[in-house]
Amino acid sequence: MxxxxxxxxxxxxxxxxxxxxxxxxxxxxLFAKKHNGDFVLRIEDTDQNRYVEGAEDYIVKxxxxxxxxxxxxxxxxxxxxPYRQSERKHLYKQYADQLIAExxxxxxxxxxxxxxxxxxxxxxxxxxxxxNWHNREKGRLVNSLVLSEEETQAKIDAGDDYVVRFxxxxxxxEGAHGIISTTDMIRGHVSFKKEVLDDxxxxxxxxxxxxxxxxxxDDHLMGITHVIRGEEWLPSVPLHIALYQALGWxxxxxxxxxxxLKPTGKGKLSKRDGDKLGFPVFPLAWTDxxxxxxxxxxxxxxxxxxxxVNFLAFLGWNPxxxxxxxxxNELVNAFDLSKVNKAGARFDPDKTKWxxxxxxQQQLDLELAKEFxxxxxxxxxxxxxYIALVVGLIKERAxxxxxxxxxxxxxxxxxxxxxxxASKKAIKDDTADVLNKVIELIKSTEDFTVxxxxxxxxGWITDNGIxxxxxxxxxxxxxxxxxxxPDVFDIxxxxxxxxxxxxxxxxxxxx
Numbered sequence: 001m002x003x004x005x006x007x008x009x010x011x012x013x014x015x016x017x018x019x020x021x022x023x024x025x026x027x028x029x030l031f032a033k034k035h036n037g038d039f040v041l042r043i044e045d046t047d048q049n050r051y052v053e054g055a056e057d058y059i060v061k062x063x064x065x066x067x068x069x070x071x072x073x074x075x076x077x078x079x080x081x082p083y084r085q086s087e088r089k090h091l092y093k094q095y096a097d098q099l100i101a102e103x104x105x106x107x108x109x110x111x112x113x114x115x116x117x118x119x120x121x122x123x124x125x126x127x128x129x130x131x132n133w134h135n136r137e138k139g140r141l142v143n144s145l146v147l148s149e150e151e152t153q154a155k156i157d158a159g160d161d162y163v164v165r166f167x168x169x170x171x172x173x174e175g176a177h178g179i180i181s182t183t184d185m186i187r188g189h190v191s192f193k194k195e196v197l198d199d200x201x202x203x204x205x206x207x208x209x210x211x212x213x214x215x216x217x218d219d220h221l222m223g224i225t226h227v228i229r230g231e232e233w234l235p236s237v238p239l240h241i242a243l244y245q246a247l248g249w250x251x252x253x254x255x256x257x258x259x260x261l262k263p264t265g266k267g268k269l270s271k272r273d274g275d276k277l278g279f280p281v282f283p284l285a286w287t288d289x290x291x292x293x294x295x296x297x298x299x300x301x302x303x304x305x306x307x308x309v310n311f312l313a314f315l316g317w318n319p320x321x322x323x324x325x326x327x328x329n330e331l332v333n334a335f336d337l338s339k340v341n342k343a344g345a346r347f348d349p350d351k352t353k354w355x356x357x358x359x360x361q362q363q364l365d366l367e368l369a370k371e372f373x374x375x376x377x378x379x380x381x382x383x384x385x386y387i388a389l390v391v392g393l394i395k396e397r398a399x400x401x402x403x404x405x406x407x408x409x410x411x412x413x414x415x416x417x418x419x420x421x422a423s424k425k426a427i428k429d430d431t432a433d434v435l436n437k438v439i440e441l442i443k444s445t446e447d448f449t450v451x452x453x454x455x456x457x458x459g460w461i462t463d464n465g466i467x468x469x470x471x472x473x474x475x476x477x478x479x480x481x482x483x484x485x486p487d488v489f490d491i492x493x494x495x496x497x498x499x500x501x502x503x504x505x506x507x508x509x510x511x
Contacts (some may be wrong), residue, residue, distance in 0.1 A: 007035025041073030302400030415481025
């Protein structure tokens with residue numbers, strides 16, 4: 001690639017960023033970094049009616065939390081700014097005017113009511129109304145192709161509402177057989193017949209462009225070399241290519257990513273699926289400014305950003321090897337658009353947890369302990385270094401920090417009752433005598449370490465020919481309140497001699 005790679009992520013600030021959008025941003029980021037290029041954030045807010053307060057800030061925070069920050073964007077390294085389309089609207093009209101002057105676009109004055117009447121008439125005849133080459137000059141539609149220049153200008157001067165439509169097919173020069181084709185970096189050769197496409201609206205009399213014109217102009221002016229976006233934009237490719245051609249510009253390379261599918265594999269993943277099945281679909285928590293409804297995010301649910309990035313990378317991309325765990329740098333090195341699938345990628349909530357469990361094991365015990373302590377008021381006065389020792393013993397069985405209390409509460413508070421089924425299994429007629437002997441052994445162990453405890457108690461069991469379960473099960477029950485937890489000697493060491501004796505004595509009193 002001789003020209004410096006420049007890609008853009010261009011979300012609309014109409015609400016929280018769905019993980020499908022995060023995946024698009026991630027693939028753009030990976031492609032840019034793989035080729036030493038630039039990752040640009042552009043806010044496409046031309047539709048002011050759908051603008052949601054706080055959405056832009058949410059998008060920026062989400063990208064930063066995921067560890068895929070933009071190189072250029074609003075308020076950052078604004079080489080080609082501004083990066084909000086609402087602040088660039090002065091740029092678009094000149095290109096709409098250029099297309100009109102060159103006969104490649106035209107003014108259309110049809111009202112919403114008139115267009116609706118045309119649609120209903122076509123439906124009554126079993127047809128679909130398309131505003132394009134076959135009807136735009138037949139007199140039933142009101143546009144500058146059928147009006148004189150004077151009539152057209154008079155309508156504009158009178159303040160009549162209008163739109164500027166792109167002349168998709170010029171039948172005088174192309175006949176009815178124009179073809180637009182390109183090579184998509186993921187889907188290969190794609191082609192479209194111009195005759196079945198409508199004359200899209202590019203510009204409105206309120207001074208705002210539609211997405212299509214603004215998108216093309218901004219990509220050109222910002223030097224975007226590759227457009228990597230979701231497959232829902234694939235039908236827009238012929239219009240965008242035709243616009244590039246009409247304006248005399250070189251089109252960027254296109255790559256359309258596969259959909260992220262529901263866990264069932266059927267249909268596009270939505271917030272409703274997350275609500276129904278109990279998993280997030282947003283990177284961060286979002287509070288709807290109108291309804292005040294709170295949607296949980298991956299961060300608040302306890303996922304590590306590295307895990308989110310890792311599982312998102314595998315939604316549609318495959319490295320072609322057995323490796324599944326990738327750091328961000330490894331993803332950059334391995335990423336290749338040719339290895340992105342055409343077919344939709346099924347979202348697997350259990351797999352996301354698998355990734356998070358892996359990254360849990362990579363975290364520093366002390367950092368996890370700080371988070372654990374911050375989330376549990378019962379730990380506020382406990383030495384964080386002690387909590388870190390506990391975390392080191394139980395994190396292998398955890399997926400989230402929120403799992404820690406259930407796995408470790410007995411390190412911090414004595415059991416107040418004992419699991420009924422565990423008690424029936426662990427307690428026998430001579431259990432009290434056995435535990436009293438264990439108490440003696442513990443009291444006599446001066447160097448109270450895991451190694452010495454293990455040597456003394458296991459040695460006594462072996463010397464006396466007692467089954468290990470006969471001792472270890474009631475011992476665990478006394479320490480934990482159930483038959484669960486890490487090695488009993490680790491538990492005894494951490495809670496200390498006095499607490500260990502106290503707990504065993506408490507169980508003996510209940511027998």
